[in-house]
Amino acid sequence: MKQLIQSFKTGETILEDVPAPGISRGCVLIQTTRSLVSLGTERMLVEFGKANLIQKARQQPDKVKQVLDKVKTEGLMPTLEAVFNKLGQPLPLGYCNVGKVIAVGEEVHDFKIGDRVASNGQHAEFVCVPQNLVAAIPDNVSDEEAAFTVIGSIGLQGIRLCNPTLGETVVVVGLGLIGLMTAGLLAANGCRVIGVDLDAKKIALAREKGIIGINPREGTDVVKAVMDLTGGIGTDGVIITASAKTDDIISQAAQMSRKRGRIVLVGVIGLNISRAEFYEKELTFQVSCSYGPGRYDENYEQRGQDYPLPFVRWTEKRNFEAILQAISARKLDVASLITERVPLAEYQKIYGDIGHSNAIASILVYPEQATAERVVQVIPGASFKGSKGVFGIVGAGNFTKMTMLPALEKVGANIKYIASAGGVTGTALAKKHKIAYSTTDYQELLRDADTDVVLITTRHNAHAGMVTKALQAGKHVFVEKPLALNREELERIVAAYNGSVTLTVGFNRRFSPHVQKVKQLVGNTPMNIIATMNAGAIPANVWVHDMKVGGGRIIGEACHFIDLITYLTGSKVKAVCMNAMGTNPAENTDNASILLQYENGSTGVINYFSNGSKTYAKERIEVYSQERTAVIDNYRVTEGYGFKGFTKLKTGIDKGHKAQFGLLTERIKNGGAALIPFDEIINTTLASFAAIDSLKQGGWVAVAPIGATAKTRSEKAEERPLAVV
Structure with missing residues (x-):
């Protein structure tokens, strides 16, 4: 299928051939008929892409600080490689x-099947969208009109936060597409609406809709004009x-x-506010978040858990749905906002000079004969060797892009497939x-007899199911x-x-040259190991914290260090606290200390912390054995x-990635x-589960093999004595 993507590296907008998405749980698969170009948002993306590195840095000073912190902890070249990889990631537009x-x-x-729907899907011939981001279109609303649904909801949410009442005066600053729709909705709500913009064409269009238009370029003082229009009271x-x-x-908003x-920000402006x-006026100020609650x-969005309507x-x-109802009832006129209708194949008519476009609403028209049957995209000019050792990759996220593929490329791995849910990132990586x-x-990969090994880098909750199916496929x-x-x-x-x-x-x-060296030095004698992970904070709403999706950071990440200590000690974990x-503390904690007792008498301590400074090294390993100490610093x-x-x-x-993939190849x-060894992998995984059980139970938990039931230390003590640690 065809999909519009944007390069952050060059600013180029491309109509790319990518595999069509499949259908996912809780989603609907839509064949697109129309999509609306959000000129304001997409113009910013294009201009950002075309900016040079210095200009990009000036626009995102917070990202510059992150880069500088990364240089301090990981070095210049790894940081530059990460930055350029990030800039090379394509961004789906729209x-x-x-569609249908x-x-x-x-x-x-x-x-x-057959329903006409509006959604926040991208500019693509087919989109797979979660059900809470999809709304049915009334019969008397055309596809072109329905294309305004999502962008209208952005304005509507700003209105809801402003909470206007019948007869109040509201000023809308900025009469682009969102501004004009916001003004129209306010007028339909019985408000007196004043619109402010520098574009004479937009002011004229607003006046045609009964909105009072003010253009500062005509010499009008906006604040004085609003005060005059409100009898010196000011706008509500x-x-x-x-x-x-x-x-x-x-x-100016405060002054008028x-x-x-009440002042509500829907757009993007400077926010150095004068106290x-x-x-003096006891004003309220609020930033509106996109389409509304659930965003x-x-x-809400991915798992379909709706908020109860009474609350x-x-x-x-x-x-x-409210926007669609307003269009259906002819309370909101959007057809008059359409400036141009452009076939998808001729997208450059919109994007070629988007920075200087005077259009208000541009509609992309999609071919009716598009098909979603093709799920495998052949990459022109690419090939694979048919010999033994053919790889297939499932997942095209940051780890695949920034770590795994560069490492596999360096060791000459023979990769035939890359699979990604949406197709865009996978196709971009396939070409690079x-x-x-590239497939969705x-x-x-499992059906192809050529594929010898499947590499899985999806979200954590998909790992076990995919591993099981791949093993069953041989x-x-x-x-x-x-x-x-x-x-x-x-x-x-x-x-x-x-x-x-x-x-x-x-x-x-375990494949890092530093770990290999320490293993060579200490041998298999009993030892004490302290592994400290300065993990850094991740916002609580990120999926890695979700026990059903990411498993939390202990199961999802601290398992690295259980395996590391297992490798260095040459033994398996017996009990965990x-x-x-x-x-x-909750089970998905990311500030914890884990004590490990090993079968050969070794002990391990994993300090997994998220509350440390990002300028300090991320990982530090200390090994104590026979009056010797080895320290690995990051x-x-x-x-x-x-x-x-x-x-x-x-x-x-x-960190051993290149050596690991070299040996695997x-x-x-x-x-x-x-x-x-398979038994070590299983033991490490069980130990990570035991750590969570220990936190819940408040004591030591024995690592029970598959087929057995995990027992707490007190339960084990009834069978045989265990030393107190």
């Missing part, structure tokens, strides 16, 4: 989509839909407001790394950590594993104390033992 439902996912009850509310870097707009007036201007909430009357989906096929159906498997999120998933993997193929989990630290910061420097003939190893930061081609 969020105002209309052609497939309905599981757990979707409000839609059926100001909704700012403009996009400008100046602080003048927020200042009445005492205790005096707000204090950026994964439970949250207007969610983003209900805002979509000369991978022959990962089972293509494929070698590499899966990025964690292997599973719970014991039931792990049991299914163990049942599917028969030893005829290998299973590798991405525990790369975890303590977390806080008076009532896989850049290892120092030895008490070792004959060794004091220091210094490299660029090397060599073993797949030539045969040999698994990179990590």
Whole structure:
């Protein structure tokens, strides 16, 4: 299928061939008929892409600080590589989509095949959209009119926050597409509306709709004009839909407001607010979040968990429906806003000179004969060697892009497929790394007899199911950590594993030259190890914290260090005790200390903290054995104390990814033992589960093998004594 994408690196807008998405649980698959170009938002993206590195840095000073912190901890070259990889990531354009439902996912009850719907889908011939971001279109609303649904909801949410009443005066600053629709909705609500813009064409259009238009370029003082129009009282509310870097707009909004007036920001402006201007009038100021309640909430948007109507009357989906109802009742006129209608193939008529476009609303028209049957995209000019050792990748996220593919490329891995849910990122990576096929159906890899090994880097909750299916298909498997999120998933993997193929989990630290050196120095004698992870904070609403999706950071990330200590000690974990910061720590904590007791008498301590400084090294490993100490500092420097003939190893930061994928490639081609023994992988995974159980139970938990039931230390003590640790 065809899809519009934007390059952050060059600013180029491309109509790309990508695999059509499949249908997902809780979603509907839509064949697009029309989509609306949000000229303001998409103009900013294009201009940002065309800016040079210095200009990009000036526009995102917060990102510059992150880059500088990364340089301090990881070095210049790894940081530059990460930055350029990020800039090379394509961005799908568009969020105002209309089309026809052609497939309905599981757990979707409000839609059926053939329904006409509006959604926040992208500029693509086919889109897969979660049901809470889709609304049915009334019969008397055309597809072109319905294309205004999402962008109208942005203005509507600003109005809801402003909370105007019949007869109040509201000023709308910025009469672009959102501003004009906002003004129209306010007028339909019985408000007196004043519109402010620098464009004479937009002012004229607003006046045609009964809106009082003020153009500062005509010599009118905006504040004085509003005060005159309100008899010196000032406006009841100001909704700012403009996009400008100046602080003048927020200042003028305060000056033109009445005492205790309301100011709502929908657009993007400078926000150096004068306290005096707000204090004297006791003004309120609020930033509006996109389409309304539910926005950026994964439970609402991705999992379909609606907010109860009696408590949250207007969610983003209900805002979509309200806009469609207003258009249907002819309370909101959007047809007059359409400036141009352009076939998808001729998209450059819109994007070629978008920075100087005077259009208000541009509609993309899609071909009726498009088909979603093709799920495999052949990459022109790419090829794969048909010899043994063919790889297929499932997942095209940051780890695949920034870590795995560069490492595989350096070791000459033979990659035939890359699968991604949406198709855009997978196709972009396929072209960059000369991978022959991009697909949205990962089972293509399992059905292809050429594929020897499947590499899985999806979200954590998909790992176990994909691993099980790949093992059952007779494929070698590499899966990025964690292997599973719970014991039931792990049991299914163990049942599917028969030893005829290998299973590798991405525990790369054991392959770092620093860890290899320490292992060589200390041997297999009992030892004490302290591994400290300065993990950094991740916002609570990010999926990694969700126990059902990410497994939390202990299962999802701290498992790395359980494996590392297991490798260095040469033993398996026998019992685990975890303590977390806080008076009532939750199971998905990311500030915890984990104590590990090993079968050979070794002990391990994992300090997994998210509350440290980002300028401090992320990882530090200390190994104590036989009056000797080895310290690994962020896989850049290892120092030895008490070792004959060794004091220091210094490299660029090397966490072992290249060595891991090099060994994997060599073993797949030539045969040999698994990179990590299967029983160690299972033991490490069980130990991560035991850490969570320990936090819940408040004590030591024995690591029970598959088929057994985990027991607390007190229960084990009834069978045989255990030393108190």
